[in-house]
Amino acid sequence: MVVGLNMHGYIMDKIIEIEKDIKTLRTQGATNVALATLAGIRLGANNNTKSVFQTLYKVAKALAYARPTEPLAQNAVRFIFQKESKDADFYLERCDCYEKMIYDAKAKMGDTGVEVIHDGGIYLTHCHSSTVVSMFVKAWKMGKRFSVIATETRPLYQGRITVKELLDEGLTNVSLIIDDAVASLLTVHKTRIDAIFLGADLLSYNGFVNKIGTLGICLTAKKLKVPVYCTSILLKFDPRPFDYQVIEFRSGKEIWSGAPKGLKFYTPVFDYIPYAENIKIISEKGIIKGSKINSLATLLYSFIKEKTHAEYI
Ligand code: RUB
Numbered sequence: 001m002v003v004g005l006n007m008h009g010y011i012m013d014k015i016i017e018i019e020k021d022i023k024t025l026r027t028q029g030a031t032n033v034a035l036a037t038l039a040g041i042r043l044g045a046n047n048n049t050k051s052v053f054q055t056l057y058k059v060a061k062a063l064a065y066a067r068p069t070e071p072l073a074q075n076a077v078r079f080i081f082q083k084e085s086k087d088a089d090f091y092l093e094r095c096d097c098y099e100k101m102i103y104d105a106k107a108k109m110g111d112t113g114v115e116v117i118h119d120g121g122i123y124l125t126h127c128h129s130s131t132v133v134s135m136f137v138k139a140w141k142m143g144k145r146f147s148v149i150a151t152e153t154r155p156l157y158q159g160r161i162t163v164k165e166l167l168d169e170g171l172t173n174v175s176l177i178i179d180d181a182v183a184s185l186l187t188v189h190k191t192r193i194d195a196i197f198l199g200a201d202l203l204s205y206n207g208f209v210n211k212i213g214t215l216g217i218c219l220t221a222k223k224l225k226v227p228v229y230c231t232s233i234l235l236k237f238d239p240r241p242f243d244y245q246v247i248e249f250r251s252g253k254e255i256w257s258g259a260p261k262g263l264k265f266y267t268p269v270f271d272y273i274p275y276a277e278n279i280k281i282i283s284e285k286g287i288i289k290g291s292k293i294n295s296l297a298t299l300l301y302s303f304i305k306e307k308t309h310a311e312y313i
Helices: 009-024 030-045 052-064 071-080 088-116 130-141 158-168 179-188 214-224 290-300
Strands: 122-125 147-151 174-177 195-198 207-211 228-231 270-274 279-283 286-288
Touching: 009 030, 009 052, 030 052, 030 071, 030 088, 030 130, 052 071, 052 088, 071 088, 088 130, 088 228, 088 279, 088 286, 122 130, 122 179, 130 158, 130 195, 130 228, 147 158, 147 179, 158 174, 174 179, 179 214, 195 214, 214 228, 214 270, 279 290, 286 290
Parallel strands: 122 147, 122 195, 147 174, 195 228, 228 279
Antiparallel strands: 207 270, 279 286
């Protein structure tokens, strides 16, 4: 929690609001969480505090760890706080630099991604990934004509955000299905789903993390040999061995706000999906297999493996 910081009240309030938006999912998706974290650090940097480093580091950690499986935001903390400075401008520059890294990587990845989107294709997606949406939009603007089927993604219906954004951008063949229809769609109409495009919150050595429901989709796709593209920049790499303990559980009220008293819920919001033959990662380094993630990510972004300056003090 962002509390007890030496800051002007209104700046503190704005940072608390950013944190709340991340926790309540008003700000959702790995990229948006990382950008919100940068926005919070920038606000703090404009606060004229005496203890610049300590204050900004606390803000950054609170926002980047508001949701546990967001290495894109957490790697921002590693990158920005490698060095201690009394100058707030230093941290503003580091924020700009990290944001540019995100956008450059996304642009490169988008160029690669559109190559596997073809005229007449029928593609499935799950939840709301800004990365997947921008890839579809880019391909559409290039003149490719294809269909997208999105799951509604219970309990918070992020699939509705996906279809609205695609329709707003002019895509004409967009459908929404309930999550439970995926297996039947892939089985009964399997020849008609050309590929599945998914986002990722976290990339690990052996698998990736994405919205609950992704594992079921991937297992069905594996059985039916449907290609799965996990679209993710390598800045989402977390070098630690994946630990199921980090999977976030949320309030049962998100499933049923008026539930009968005493009802219990099981509420993980993310799945961990081991890499399989049919899963490839669309990244800023091209289309790669999961086994290449570790070497490529740490070569490209060596700071991911290093301790931040703050971890030493
Ligand atoms: C969002 C989700 C997205 C990834 C990738 O879950 O699982 O697929 O975060 O998003 P939630 P992006 O709604 O719980 O945040 O491609 O925008 O980084």
